[in-house]
Amino acid sequence: MIYDVRHVTTYTYESAVSFARCALRLEPHDGDGQQLLSHAIEIRPRPATRTARRDFFGTRTESIIIEVPHRHLRIDSRSRVMMSRRAPGRSAPSPVWEDVRDRVLDATSLGPASPIGYVFASALVPLLAPVTAYAAASFSPGTGVLAGAVDLMHRIRTEFRYDPKATVISTPLNEVFEKRHGVCQDFAHVMIAGLRGLGLPAAYVSGYLRTVPPPGARRLEGADASHAWVSLWCGSELGWIGFDPTNDLLVENDHIILAVGRDFSDVSPVDGIIVGSPRQKLGVAVDVVLVE
């Protein structure tokens, strides 16, 4: 399976912006069942400098500086990705969740793949007693970690309302949880908070969904924008497995991974500061086309 991904971000400012310093995390992940075939980003106005490095989580991060006054900023990212991911079945056998929780503490690495980095609160995911209690209902003693997470994902999908107007990026987790509504990143954050509260390592994944579903399948929520889901460490044998609480799906070949981190703040595709205009309008367009 090969996809062409196009991700266009536009900012329109009320008054001219004289300076911008941005970090772009727009290159899809290479590995874990997907292979990056090509990638290019076009930026207008053209930056004075562009420098790229890999961040802690392994994501290619490009720092750009724009020094010409501008009212519009357009970042056009194109990628081609080949998929070959195999997800376990929803009822596949898995280790008991308490064992997974205890094994995490054996970690002897602080690296990005080590589960120990994903059991604590992070910038946008506080550990809240009510959220932990909510998650605990899916993890009665002795439950397999996969079964528990599938149940939790299913409950979030059925008990939370998908509503793009309900939340903004700064809506705190407790509000999302209390009102039981939000978008993909909110659901991912809620599921992560619940899992971490139980001591299970959960990461935040940003990425894309195929825009046009396979014949006969329903169109997935979040396909016209960048998407987000959860990656859970299920013990050293199964490793990291993706759960999409927005669509109640185990992540396979309809999901293209862009970047992985502790929460949205680690993977934000376009981040930065500008000098000049406090009022800004953002436009995001994502298109994922199946090539073959």
Next chain:
Amino acid sequence: MAETTGGDLGEGPDDGAAGKARLGNRRLAQWSRDYVRLPGIPDEFIAADGAPRPVWTRFLEAFAALSPVDIERRFGAADRHMREAGVSYRAPGESADQQWPLSHLPLLIDEAEWQQLSAGIAQRAQLLELVLRDLYGEGRLVADGAIPAAAIAGSSEYLRPVCGLKPPGGRYLNLYAADVGRGPDGRWWALGDRTQAPSGTGYALENRLVLSRVFASLYKSMNVERLAPFFEAFREALRASADRDEPRIGVLTPGAFSETYFEHATLARYLGFLLVEGDDLAVSDDRVYIRTVAGLKRVDVLLRRVDSNSLDPLELDAASRLGVPGLIDVLRKNGVVVANMPGSGVLEARALLGFLPSLSRRLLGEDLKMPHIATWWCGQKAAREEVLSRLDEFAIEGAYGRGVPGFDGRGPVLPGELSAAERDRLKAAITDRGIDFVGQELVRLSTTPVWDNGGITPRPFVLRVFAAATETGWTIMPGGFCRIAERPDARAVSMGDGARAADVWVVSDKAVTARTLLPGTVRIKRIAGVLPSRAADNLFWLGRYLERAEATLRLIRALGAQQRDPGRGAPNLVQTAERIQRLLVAWGAVSQTSRTQPSRVAAEALQAEAKFGSALSLLRTAQRTASSLRERLSPDAWQVITEMTARLAGEVEDDDGVVSAAELTLQELASFAGLAQENMNRAAGWRFLEMGRRIERAINTMRLARQFAYDEATGEDLDILLTLVDCQITYRSRYLVGPVLAPIRDLVVLDTYNPRSVAFQVEALNAHIASLPALVESGLIERPQRLAVAAQSSLTTSEAGRLDTKTLFSLEQDLLNLADAIGAHYFPHGPNASRPEKLTGLA
């Protein structure tokens, strides 16, 4: 002053030397008898064997020789100094400064014992430096299991963007502090490590300053180790860490709202560093620059008092407004030294304490010289079970940061003091997520004498000891920052809990040698460093606020005085009073005029809290502005501002009271102006303060001229104008007639010999602007100068006989434009200018 204390210890009839000594001995004996140690707790004055420590005996003998009257006088002087110097801290969540409570007695530590303590601190600092190098570098300690990964990963101070990055300057810790206390076994114990941005050095300096004055001769005779060499060594080490000679060093502060801002200003002033906020700095070409009135200037070293996570909104906490966007990237490019290195705070996590003994053996090949408070990290099964089995014998703390997860407050939770339900909740939390908790042994720390009601009494304390990394190893500050609890419970020590601070004297047997200056040649300079745009902006506005306050007070005084005039009912006088009142309304000093009660209007303009233009509000704004300039104002100048503001806020009895309060404040304003004139260096900072004052006076005087010397002005109007601009005497000495329009317009607007005229202010402004550095390289005249020169030439070429209200108005507009042009040109990044914004929205 009457005897306040002592009772039968009062000075007897024979007051010869022998008599004094006898009285002193009697006092000391009385104090010692009354000094009751707390049961089972060691004490500084009285050692475990019941005998007083010699160092305390030496001090108390000399101290007891002072008469009770003398003692109270000295302590009174100390309190006054702390108050007047504005030594303050701000309790979390409060906006008003609080006074620093200083214990009147120092904590004394014998030199020999200090050497031991120092060795323990230096070893600990070195160990932590090595641990940091490994954690952010190779990561072998975690890989080998010497440190559990969770004990690091759980800390919000473990900064992933810094992993693998070599610290510019070569080290993580430049300044380290440990909180220590004397444990029940009589040894000094480490209670916690401060590796992020230790506070307290500046307060230690200030405490020393005060106490060494209070006990000047005692301080000399006791051979107390000096603090200055420590600060010199620290400054030298920071200098050496930069990659060029004569580096520019800044103290990075969160700003005037930080609870320890006073200390940041003190340190900057004492060490000769620039006090900067994140907004003052900009990143360009892989370097950090400071925005100054002379353009961008490179900064080589930042001594930071901003927490790591707030340092860079691009790579760390995106919501922070205290940092510098792109700073971490500059570190990556080796472009600036940040002390301490961002991320070093990870070692403050209590979860790590239990692993330090084995790390010391592994990394240093030796045992820890100083024990630390026994700590069980509940992330490990054995430790967790130990804590749960004897829960009431522990203090429970968060494993990583302040406070216990799920429980209110910043301090430890004592399970023994919880309700049954809360205790169960704590137990369940530790069972479920033990990684978040530590149990710590309940320690009772030693007590030290404090002065209380004419005698001495024991109180528990915590001592913070500082170590600076230098090229020759760790230099320990001989002394430190001591906090004393008000209650006998040793665990209650924290700044918020009404603790007082004490100076710490390390007492030597031998005479302390005065240190000579460091060798090497010093390049002679006459101007110290650069002037950050923000400081220039604040100085400019300080000048403007004070000048506007002066003009407002003159209006109030004139209005009040007029009401005492027997002829006040005359129609012309009533009209003049109305003109004054209208101006006060226009300036936002009062809400409305009153034909029947102008004196009420004067009182409102003097003190109205809700009116931004009242004299009191203006002084408060000036004081707030000055508080952001603490490192640039002399203590005297600061004192004048705070005292005059406090005095003006006091109750005013009647109409006469309004006039005399206005008069007194005008005198105090003049004394501030005098201080600035006589004591400030003629560098750019003084120029901006002066420019603020001059432009404001020019605008105000033009306004007054337009209001009271209008084309149809009455004699009463003109007369009051002469009073308002302080020109009565000049006018009368020149003209033998009553007030006449043209000569008065000339005197007030055009006359450059008159220091209160508009023309005089504009001439001064021109001189200042011409002396400031040019920012534009095109060679064209810059806008402020163009407007100032134009204003000066129109004033120079005007004739008083041809002026009219319309031309006065147009000149006033020119001056307002000039004021705006100065702001836009020199402070484009000031508080009112556009500042960096975050890109928002889900991209």
